[in-house]
Every structure is written in C-alpha cells, then in structure tokens.
Amino acid sequence: MLRDPLLPLPARISERIDETADTVTFHFELLDEAERKAFRYLPGQFAEISNFGEGESTFVIAGDPAKPERLTVTTKRVGAHTEALHHLYAGAIIGFRGPYGKAFPVADWKGKDIVIAGGGIGLAPLKPIICHVLNHRADYGKLTIVYGARSPGDLMYAADREIWAKAPNTELVVTVDKGDANWKGREGFVPAVLRATAPSAANAVAITCGPPIMIKLTLPVFKDLGFPAERIFTTLEMKMKCGLGQCGRCNIGPFYVCKDGPVFSVAQLQQLPQEF
Amino acid sequence: MADGMKISRDSLLAALRKRGALWAPNDAGRWAAVDSLPELGPIRPRRPVKDLFTPPRREIAHWKAGAGPAEIEPAQPDETPGSVFGVRPCDARALLLLDRAFLQPPHLDPHYQARRDNLLLIGVACQPGPNCYCGVFGFGPDDKDAVDVMLTLQADGFAAQAGSPRGQAFLATVSGGAAAPAAAPRPGPRPDWWTGLPDPKALYANFDHPIWRELGTSCMNCGVCTQYCPTCQCFTVDDESWKGEIQRLRIVDNCQRSDFTRMAGGHNPRQVAASRLRQRMLHKFSYIPTQNPGLVGCTGCGRCVDLCPLDRNLFADVFEIMKRINQEAERVA
Amino acid sequence: MNQSLRETVKNLFAKGKVKSVLGYREHPLSQAVVATLITRSEDADTLIFDDRCVQNLARALTRDLPLPVGIVVKGCDGRAVSMRITEGDFAREQVVAIAMACAGVKADGKTFDERCQRCEMHVSPLADVTVGDVSALPKPEKTRAETIAKIKTMPPAERFAFWQKAFEPCTHCYACREVCPLCNCAVCVTDQNAPRWIEQTAKPSSNLMWHMIRAFHHAGRCVDCGECQRACPEGVPMHLLDLCLAEDVEELFDFKTGVKQGGKWPFLMFDPQDPDSWLGGPHRG
Numbered sequence: 001m002l003r004d005p006l007l008p009l010p011a012r013i014s015e016r017i018d019e020t021a022d023t024v025t026f027h028f029e030l031l032d033e034a035e036r037k038a039f040r041y042l043p044g045q046f047a048e049i050s051n052f053g054e055g056e057s058t059f060v061i062a063g064d065p066a067k068p069e070r071l072t073v074t075t076k077r078v079g080a081h082t083e084a085l086h087h088l089y090a091g092a093i094i095g096f097r098g099p100y101g102k103a104f105p106v107a108d109w110k111g112k113d114i115v116i117a118g119g120g121i122g123l124a125p126l127k128p129i130i131c132h133v134l135n136h137r138a139d140y141g142k143l144t145i146v147y148g149a150r151s152p153g154d155l156m157y158a159a160d161r162e163i164w165a166k167a168p169n170t171e172l173v174v175t176v177d178k179g180d181a182n183w184k185g186r187e188g189f190v191p192a193v194l195r196a197t198a199p200s201a202a203n204a205v206a207i208t209c210g211p212p213i214m215i216k217l218t219l220p221v222f223k224d225l226g227f228p229a230e231r232i233f234t235t236l237e238m239k240m241k242c243g244l245g246q247c248g249r250c251n252i253g254p255f256y257v258c259k260d261g262p263v264f265s266v267a268q269l270q271q272l273p274q275e276f
Numbered sequence: 277m278a279d280g281m282k283i284s285r286d287s288l289l290a291a292l293r294k295r296g297a298l299w300a301p302n303d304a305g306r307w308a309a310v311d312s313l314p315e316l317g318p319i320r321p322r323r324p325v326k327d328l329f330t331p332p333r334r335e336i337a338h339w340k341a342g343a344g345p346a347e348i349e350p351a352q353p354d355e356t357p358g359s360v361f362g363v364r365p366c367d368a369r370a371l372l373l374l375d376r377a378f379l380q381p382p383h384l385d386p387h388y389q390a391r392r393d394n395l396l397l398i399g400v401a402c403q404p405g406p407n408c409y410c411g412v413f414g415f416g417p418d419d420k421d422a423v424d425v426m427l428t429l430q431a432d433g434f435a436a437q438a439g440s441p442r443g444q445a446f447l448a449t450v451s452g453g454a455a456a457p458a459a460a461p462r463p464g465p466r467p468d469w470w471t472g473l474p475d476p477k478a479l480y481a482n483f484d485h486p487i488w489r490e491l492g493t494s495c496m497n498c499g500v501c502t503q504y505c506p507t508c509q510c511f512t513v514d515d516e517s518w519k520g521e522i523q524r525l526r527i528v529d530n531c532q533r534s535d536f537t538r539m540a541g542g543h544n545p546r547q548v549a550a551s552r553l554r555q556r557m558l559h560k561f562s563y564i565p566t567q568n569p570g571l572v573g574c575t576g577c578g579r580c581v582d583l584c585p586l587d588r589n590l591f592a593d594v595f596e597i598m599k600r601i602n603q604e605a606e607r608v609a
Numbered sequence: 610m611n612q613s614l615r616e617t618v619k620n621l622f623a624k625g626k627v628k629s630v631l632g633y634r635e636h637p638l639s640q641a642v643v644a645t646l647i648t649r650s651e652d653a654d655t656l657i658f659d660d661r662c663v664q665n666l667a668r669a670l671t672r673d674l675p676l677p678v679g680i681v682v683k684g685c686d687g688r689a690v691s692m693r694i695t696e697g698d699f700a701r702e703q704v705v706a707i708a709m710a711c712a713g714v715k716a717d718g719k720t721f722d723e724r725c726q727r728c729e730m731h732v733s734p735l736a737d738v739t740v741g742d743v744s745a746l747p748k749p750e751k752t753r754a755e756t757i758a759k760i761k762t763m764p765p766a767e768r769f770a771f772w773q774k775a776f777e778p779c780t781h782c783y784a785c786r787e788v789c790p791l792c793n794c795a796v797c798v799t800d801q802n803a804p805r806w807i808e809q810t811a812k813p814s815s816n817l818m819w820h821m822i823r824a825f826h827h828a829g830r831c832v833d834c835g836e837c838q839r840a841c842p843e844g845v846p847m848h849l850l851d852l853c854l855a856e857d858v859e860e861l862f863d864f865k866t867g868v869k870q871g872g873k874w875p876f877l878m879f880d881p882q883d884p885d886s887w888l889g890g891p892h893r894g
C-alpha cells in the first residue's frame with residue numbers, strides 16, 4: 001500500500017552541535033535500514049522534521065549530499081517547535097520526511113566558477129553546494145565563499161570552515177558585523193565585503209542566502225559585479241506545512257514554493273508577484 | 277436511444293446496500309452514514325461532499341506520550357466499499373479539482389485515494405436556487421461528467437444515467453430497471469450579467485491593481501467562504517494530545533486566516549485583508565487555470581455567496597474586476 | 610436618508626474633515642449591500658443607508674486607511690468605534706463618526722433583528738455628524754434581561770449542559786472572531802502556539818475553552834451588534850453568552866460599553882473595591 005506522504009520516518013539523532021546561542025545542528029540517521037540506504041538528496045532540498053508531539057517544521061538538509069546516510073539540519077530557535085527541538089540530544093528520536101523541493105542546478109554549473117554569499121543561518125542551504133563542489137573539485141572552477149554573521153559568536157560550522165579554508169582553488173572570506181576583543185578577522189557587512197572581494201562574473205554563478213535584508217543588499221552587488229539575473233540563485237522562504245504542494249500554504253502566483261522552489265534564480269523571482 | 281434507465285427507489289437502495297456503506301446529507305447539511313435514502317433539499321447541502329474524502333480533521337498517526345518509534349501507529353486509509361447518495365454536480369466536479377491536488381504523483385494521498393476508489397458517487401439532479409452558478413462553468417444541475425450515476429427524481433422512482441463505466445456496472449446490479457431514453461442535459465443557472473470567465477493571465481497581470489485594496493474593505497477574512505468551498509484544499513499539520521495520547525493531524529485551514537502565512541518571528545507577507553482576498557480570488561480564477569488549463573478553482577456551488585456574512589458575491593466581484601481591467605486596457609489602447 | 614447622507618459626506622470631504630469614508634453601497638450586480646471605502650467626494654453618491662445595512666463596519670477600521678476616516682455608523686456600530694477609541698486603537702481625531710438615525714435593520718429582509726427590537730441606542734453616542742430624524746425612532750419592545758432570562762434561571766448543571774450542547778457544532782473557524790469589531794488583538798489566543806491555549810480542532814474541551822475565553826475577552830467590550838452570531842455558519846448562539854456578561858458588567862461595574870470615550874473600562878482595570886461576588890462569593894443567578 002502507498003505510504004502517507006505526511007507520515008514521518010523515525011530517525012535517531014547521532015550528534016548535536018550547539019553552533020551559536022540560538023542555533024543547533026543535528027546529525028541523524030533514519031532508523032529503517034532500507035530507507036537509510038536508499039535515501040538520496042540534492043543540494044538545496046529540504047525536509048520536514050518533527051519532535052513528535054510538538055509539531056513539525058521545515059529545514060534545509062544541510063549535510064554532504066555524497067553521504068546521504070548521515071543527515072543534517074541546522075535549526076534556529078524562533079518559535080514553538082524549534083524551541084521543542086532544542087530540548088533534544090543525541091539518542092533522541094525525531095521524525096523525518098523528505099527530500100522535497102527543487103535543488104540548486106549544480107549539474108548545469110559544471111565548468112563554472114562558484115560564488116557564494118551567505119549570512120547567519122543562511123549558510124545552511126549553501127553548505128551542500130560547497131560539499132558538492134569540493135567532492136567534484138575538478139568539475140568546477142574557483143569557489144569563492146563570503147560568509148558573515150552579526151558577531152563572532154554567531155558564526156556557524158567552525159569545523160567545516162577549517163576544511164573549506166584549506167580546500168584547493170577556494171577562497172573563504174569570513175566577516176562579522178562587529179568583532180569582539182578576540183576577533184582578528186574582518187569586520188563589515190556581507191554585501192560590502194563581497195564587493196571588496198570582487199569575484200569575477202565572467203564564467204560564474206552566484207548563490208546567496210541569509211536574512212532578507214542581507215539578500216536585498218547583496219543582489220545589487222552581484223549585479224554590479226556583472227552577474228546576470230539568470231546566474232544568481234537564492235532560496236525563497238515561505239511558511240510551509242506539507243512540502244508536497246498540497247496544503248496550499250506556500251502558494252505564490254501559479255507556483256508552490258515547496259514544489260517549484262525553494263530554489264529560484266533571480267530571473268525567475270522577477271516574474272513572481274512582489275508579495276514576499 | 278436507450279442510454280438511460282428507469283429504476284425504483286427500493287431497488288436502488290437494495291443495490292446500494294449490497295455494495296456497502298451508504299452516505300448522504302443529513303438534516304444539518306453534513307454527510308453522514310445512513311440506512312435509507314433521505315429526502316434531499318433542492319440543491320447541494322450546507323457542507324461539501326469533500327468532507328468524506330478529505331475530512332476537516334484527519335489523523336496521520338497516533339502514539340502514546342513517550343512511545344518509542346515502533347509504537348507510532350499510522351492511520352489506515354478507509355477502504356470500506358460504499359456509495360455516496362445525493363451528490364450534486366458542483367460538488368462532484370470539485371472532487372476533480374481535489375484529485376489534481378491529492379492524486380498527483382509522486383505524493384499521492386492514500387487516504388483520499390482509498391475513498392475515491394471505494395466510494396461510488398450517486399448524483400441527484402437539483403432544482404437550482406438563487407445562488408447556484410454552475411452555468412458559469414458550462415454545466416448544469418443534471419451534469420453526469422463527475423459522478424458515477426446521475427439520477428433525476430421522478431414521481432415513481434428515478435431516471436438514471438451512468439456517468440462512468442463504474443456507474444454503468446453498478447446500474448446493471450439494480451434489479452427491475454427498464455431502459456428509458458435519456459433526457460437532454462439541462463443548462464445550469466448563471467447571472468444574466470455574466471459574460472464569461474476571466475482571462476487568468478489578465479487577472480495575474482493586475483496583481484497590483486488598486487481594486488484589490490478597494491474590495492478589501494468589503495471582506496473581513498472570516499474564512500467562511502473557503503471553509504465551505506468544495507474545491508478548497510488547504511490544510512495544516514499539527515499535533516494534539518489528549519490524556520497521554522498524541523495525534524498527528526491534518527487539519528483544514530484556509531488562506532483567509534491571519535496565521536496562514538504568518539511566519540515565525542511575526543512576519544506575514546499577507547498581513548492586510550486585501551492581500552488574502554486577492555489570494556483566494558487569484559488562486560481560483562488565475563493560478564489553478566494557469567497550472568491546469570481547462571480547470572477553474574470554482575465550480576459555482578454558490579456556498580460562499582450564501583454564507584458570506586458581508587454579503588459578498590464572488591461572481592459579481594470577479595466580473596467587476598475584469599470590467600475595470602478591460603476598460604483600462606481599452607483606454608490605453 | 611440616502612440624499613442627506615451623501616450631502617453630509619460631500620461636505621466632510623469639502624471641508625477637509627475626512628480623507629476617506631467607510632460606508633455601505635448596493636452592489637450594482639448582486640444587489641447586495643456591501644461595505645465600501647470611498648476616497649473621493651464624487652463617490653459619495655454610491656453610499657446608501659437603509660434597513661439592509663446590517664454589517665458593523667467598525668471592524669473594517671484599520672490604521673492604514675487614509676485618515677481621518679469617516680465611518681457610517683448605526684447605534685451599535687458607533688459604540689464599537691467609541692470603544693476602540695477608548696482602548697487606544699485610534700486617536701479621537703482620526704475618526705469621524707457619521708451617526709445615522711437607525712430604526713433597526715433586517716438581516717432576514719423581513720423583520721427587525723432581535724437586537725434591534727430591544728435597542729436602547731438607535732443613534733451612536735459617538736457622533737460627529739448626525740443624519741436623519743432622530744426624534745422618530747422606535748422605543749425598545751423588549752429587554753436584554755428577557756432575552757437571557759431563560760439562561761440565567763437555569764440551575765448550574767443544566768446551564769452547563771446547555772452551553773456544551775450549544776458549542777457542539779463549532780468548528781473553530783473563528784469567523785465570529787474575524788467579524789467582531791472588538792476582536793482586535795494583534796495575535797488572538799487561538800492563534801498562539803507557544804503555548805497552544807486552544808487546540809485547533811473541535812472537541813468538547815477545546816470548544817468550551819474557546820468560547821469561555823472569547824466571552825471573557827468581550828466582557829464590558831461587546832456592543833451587541835450581533836455580528837458574531839450572524840457570521841457563524843454553524844448557528845452557534847455564542848452571542849447569548851456575551852449578553853449574559855454584558856448584563857453582569859453593567860450591573861457590577863456600572864459601565865455601559867462605548868457610551869463615553871476615554872476613562873477606565875472594566876476589562877483592563879483593577880480596583881480593590883471591585884465587586885467579587887463571582888470570585889468564590891455566593892453563586893449569582
């Protein structure tokens with residue numbers, strides 16, 4: 001018989017990492033061995049995660065797509081369910097359903113330079129792209145990552161960043177809005193730092209994720225750097241419930257963000273009503 | 277041509293009961309299990325027939341508080357064979373729209389599918405009322421396209437026509453039926469001022485038109501129109517607990533509700549009345565037709581017109597919007 | 610009355626007293642009376658007022674309308690606007706009340722609404738201009754006390770059973786909330802999920818919870834326009850409960866909702882002298 005697509009699969013948290021004061025990364029594995037072995041996802045796809053009895057919410061799968069048995073989500077505490085999730089530790093059971101949504105078209109990007117601008121928790125959807133590019137290093141050109149957060153304490157993925165910093169043909173620029181006594185790195189907002197880093201747009205695609213205000217200020221920088229709207233990508237955030245294109249919540253124009261997105265090129269976004 | 281049949285009430289009931297469970301509208305206008313064929317009102321009941329297929333509150337799974345993963349019990353789709361008596365064409369056509377939402381690969385809803393597969397739709401032709409608009413959509417009160425069998429009440433039984441092979445097969449099980457010529461389909465009612473369905477693209481192109489704002493004052497987003505609409509598909513997912521038993525539920529919801537799009541942190545892209553009213557109208561008359569050429573997100577049942585506490589009339593509003601848009605387009609040309 | 614209403618509105622526009630006006634119009638196609646917002650003097654000719662103007666437009670007052678906004682009000686509607694001013698939703702000068710001499714309205718198109726039959730305030734106490742003949746308005750035919758006597762005289766157990774049964778058909782659609790001019794919380798308790806005070810689906814416990822909270826939040830605030838009752842697609846008589854509370858508040862706190870602007874109002878006021886008969890005191894009938 002068909003499985004109810006709204007029914008979550010049980011998964012066990014294998015590791016919890018407190019990234020910042022309000023952000024936690026969970027690594028977890030599906031309990032069912034057959035499901036675990038068969039599971040695949042692409043960069044940018046998301047999942048519905050539940051703390052059973054407390055609700056369900058949407059998170060991008062923020063792991064390495066080449067290791068689909070070890071799943072990852074990074075969650076920021078903003079409301080009822082994310083609060084409940086943050087009470088869970090290694091060993092706890094959560095519900096998982098996915099993957100949902102359209103992925104970043106990484107296959108189309110072969111042979112191109114990749115420029116990534118992320119802010120705060122916006123690094124989560126970008127991480128699978130970075131993993132994918134590093135896994136297939138020869139397929140892509142230069143990888144530039146500009147990552148910023150409000151303060152040094154708000155920077156996520158410390159261990160990953162160490163790897164990225166040493167990766168071949170990769171430039172990682174980390175910045176904070178305002179440093180503290182121990183901060184020796186860069187200060188400045190992502191859009192300004194991106195402008196200063198000035199990656200070439202000649203044969204490149206740009207991807208940006210972060211707080212709405214950051215995205216708003218970053219897009220003109222990409223434009224100034226010479227990126228056409230078709231080669232700038234972002235993800236659209238919209239309240240979601242089902243992830244299947246059924247509950248109607250994420251409907252915008254003739255699209256469902258969960259099914260037709262959440263990844264959109266800026267050219268596609270320009271066609272949508274300016275509702276969001 | 278004898279593609280119709282004449283059947284008696286008793287033999288119909290006998291055949292329906294042989295098939296299995298029987299559902300029909302009750303006095304409160306809700307769909308309930310019945311033992312006999314009730315007298316029906318002249319038109320659709322208060323609640324749409326979708327309640328039987330995608331109930332306002334449907335369990336996804338349940339478990340005991342603190343249960344392990346093995347004890348999470350998925351709800352089982354209801355595969356009881358049966359029939360629904362007294363389905364009106366507008367409600368039946370609305371199911372075709374819901375099929376589009378819930379039977380779309382790869383994410384089929386097995387609960388919905390089980391009901392669709394197992395429940396025979398027995399239509400009964402209506403005596404259209406003042407708020408019946410099926411004619412707007414090109415069908416009428418005895419339309420048989422979306423039901424399995426269409427019945428027309430007669431003094432001594434029913435005139436029956438099959439609307440599907442499944443219905444044809446069912447009619448063959450009704451005893452004592454006599455072949456009879458089928459009557460020509462009756463046209464459905466529509467307002468005399470109605471000139472045709474709006475152009476989905478033109479509506480969408482006027483997303484920012486001030487008319488939405490103007491209409492916004494005449495709607496309080498109470499959501500009654502969408503709650504009783506036979507085509508509305510929206511739902512939410514949430515957990516409820518009661519005495520140590522927890523349920524994961526799929527609960528009816530609608531785009532008029534203030535928290536429909538309100539995100540964590542309080543940002544709501546559809547904060548004002550006008551934007552939610554626009555969502556409802558555009559979803560029905562622009563987005564659905566754009567996604568599915570040939571379909572419109574409304575079947576003209578008129579419940580929203582009947583029940584709107586602010587006496588709004590969807591069709592009058594759609595007409596007014598298009599008139600304004602067309603006039604302005606002409607002025608520009 | 611339509612003519613003098615239109616003149617009045619044009620006059621308000623001409624004198625710069627309003628930037629917009631909320632009123633009623635007859636929809637040219639459906640012939641139904643619907644709410645309308647006009648922003649130009651010439652559109653005043655679409656405005657009407659008669660016994661079909663059942664809706665309470667006070668709910669449509671929002672701060673994003675072009676202010677000051679004129680609003681066509683019946684007696685009950687005006688009390689709602691007044692209460693919203695008292696509660697600080699609007700500054701007094703942002704709203705211009707166009708008070709109609711209202712003889713009553715007919716939701717069913719035939720007889721005056723029950724609330725109109727016992728109406729004591731046919732003209733809004735908040736009135737910047739008055740339209741129509743206020744001297745020729747009907748006297749109340751019955752009283753609120755009569756309407757709620759049936760409930761007030763029930764013994765507690767019977768009364769509880771009555772309400773449980775009354776709330777049974779409720780589907781938590783919250784239409785009653787959406788049309789209520791005083792249901793103006795930024796986020797209603799029904800929509801809060803941390804904690805979730807009221808479960809989203811209907812069951813005896815959540816029905817009771819919703820209707821109790823709703824009634825208490827309306828104590829001393831309900832203006833008896835009856836919109837909630839009229840909006841309810843399931844025919845739940847929740848407004849009766851509001852009436853019971855209104856009776857209590859008037860009696861215990863000597864407060865009539867929306868009659869005077871400003872000052873204190875029972876819902877948000879605490880006074881050690883407050884009557885507390887309902888707090889463990891002898892059971893009130």
Ligand SMILES: Cc1cc2nc3c(=O)[nH]c(=O)nc-3n(C[C@H](O)[C@H](O)[C@H](O)COP(=O)(O)OP(=O)(O)OC[C@H]3O[C@@H](n4cnc5c(N)ncnc54)[C@H](O)[C@@H]3O)c2cc1C
Pocket residue numbers: 046055056057058059060061062073074075076077078079080081082083121124125236237238239240241262538539540541802803
């Ligand atoms: C495609 C996509 C990917 C996302 N990826 C991440 C991620 O990797 N990490 C992260 O921390 N957050 C992510 N979010 C946002 C995250 O889904 C919300 O912050 C979260 O659902 C809030 O849940 P809550 O119960 O704590 O908040 P509440 O305000 O209590 O919300 C209640 C419910 O409403 C829904 N909801 C509320 N806000 C949102 C929202 N912004 N987006 C979607 N559903 C919402 C959820 O179902 C939630 O359970 C993503 C959102 C989308 C749409």
Ligand code: SF4
Pocket residue numbers: 319320364365366367402403404405407408409410411416417464465576577578
């Ligand atoms: S709209 Fe048409 S199909 Fe529906 S109840 Fe009325 S007459 Fe029947």
Ligand code: SF4
Pocket residue numbers: 494495496497498499500501502532580583584585586587588
């Ligand atoms: S029923 Fe009427 S007032 Fe309520 S949301 Fe629908 S159109 Fe608006």
Ligand code: SF4
Pocket residue numbers: 409501504505506507560573574575576577578579580581590
């Ligand atoms: S929009 Fe109104 S008329 Fe159309 S199907 Fe829905 S309730 Fe019926």
Ligand code: SF4
Pocket residue numbers: 248251502505507508509510529530531532555556557559560
């Ligand atoms: S978006 Fe609104 S109109 Fe469309 S199906 Fe959902 S509730 Fe109905």
Ligand code: SF4
Pocket residue numbers: 778779780781782783784785786837840841842843844845847
């Ligand atoms: S009382 Fe009526 S209007 Fe109010 S929530 Fe219940 S069903 Fe809806």
Ligand code: FES
Pocket residue numbers: 239240241242243244245246247248249250251256257258259
């Ligand atoms: S999340 Fe349900 S339709 Fe997109």
